[in-house]
Amino acid sequence: MKAINRAILPLALALAVALGGIAVRGVRAVSANAPAEPDxxxxxxxxxxHVLKEQARLNKYTISPDExxxxxxxxxxxxxxPIVIADxxxxxxxxxxxxERPVMITFDDGYESFHEYVFPILQEYDFKAVYSIVGRYADQYSAVDDHHIRYSHSTWNELREMRDSGLVEIQNHSYNLHENQNGRHGSMRKSGEGLAAYQxxxxxxxxKLxxxxxxxLDWTPTCFTYPFGQISKEALPVIQGMGFSAALTCEEKLNYITGDPEQLYHLRRFNRPHGTSFQTILERARK
Known part of the structure; x- marks a missing residue:
C-alpha cells in the first residue's frame, strides 16, 4: 500500500495543482476585490x-458631419x-x-446644423435621436431671414418636419435659460433668491416652451435637459410637478437602467468632442 501511495502521490499533487489553477481562475472572476457588475x-x-464642415471651427462642442x-x-x-425618452x-x-444593445443619441441647443447635417444621416441609418431645443432661439429664427449654419437655430417649421418623421424627439432645454445672465447660471437658483420666486x-x-x-408641434416634451448641465437641487420637485418624467444631465458616466422611475431624472451623458470617437469614449468608460 505504501508503494502504491508513493506512486499515486505525484499524480495527486499534479491534479491538485491543476484543479487549484482552475479554482484560482474561478475565484478571480468573482473575487471580492473585483469590481461588481452593475445591475x-x-x-x-x-x-x-453643433456640427460644421469647417475644420477651423471644430472643438469640444463642435464636430464634423463625417465624424x-x-x-x-x-x-x-x-x-x-438608438432609443429615445419615450422608449x-x-x-x-x-x-x-x-x-438588446440600447444607446441614446442626444443633441442640445437646437442648432440648425442638426437639420442640415444630422437629420439626413439619421434618415439614412433609420436612427432616432433626442433633440433638446431652446424656445427663444426657435422663436427668433422662425421670425427672421438671418440664417447662417454657424449660428442659426432650427425654426418651428423645421422642428415640425423632423418631429413628424418619427426619428427626432423634441425635448425641453428651457425657453430662455441657456445663458448665464443676471447672476443666474442656467436653470440654477440665484444666490439669495427666495425658493418661491425661484420655483x-x-x-x-x-x-412657456x-x-x-x-x-x-402637437407634442409636449417629457424630459428637461439642464442648460450647461448645471443642476439645482430645488429644480427637481418643480420639473416633477410640471409632469416631466426624465432629465438629462452632463455627468459623464454610463447608465444602468433598472426600471426605477426616479433614475430617469438623473440620466448621464458623455460629451462627444471633435477628435475623439464615441467608440473611444465607450472603451474608456468601461475600463
Missing part, C-alpha cells in the same frame, strides 16, 4: 451640440439600437422591452 441594462448616452457619420456607422456595426418611459411604466421663475420659463411645443 440593470447598460445605456450609454452621447451628447452632441457624426462615423459614430453612426460604429453603432450600426456593433449592433446598437425608456415605455420600459419603466409599461414593461415594454428595450433592444415660479422655473415653472414660467419651462412652461411646453406650451409652444404643444401649439407648434
Amino acid at each position: 440593470g441594462i447598460e445605456l450609454p448616452i452621447v451628447m452632441y451640440h 457624426f457619420r462615423s459614430d453612426m456607422e460604429y453603432l450600426k456595426t456593433e449592433g446598437y439600437t 425608456l418611459l415605455a420600459y419603466v411604466e409599461e414593461g415594454a422591452p428595450l433592444p 415660479t421663475m422655473l415653472e414660467e420659463d419651462l412652461g 411646453q406650451d409652444e411645443c404643444a401649439a407648434f
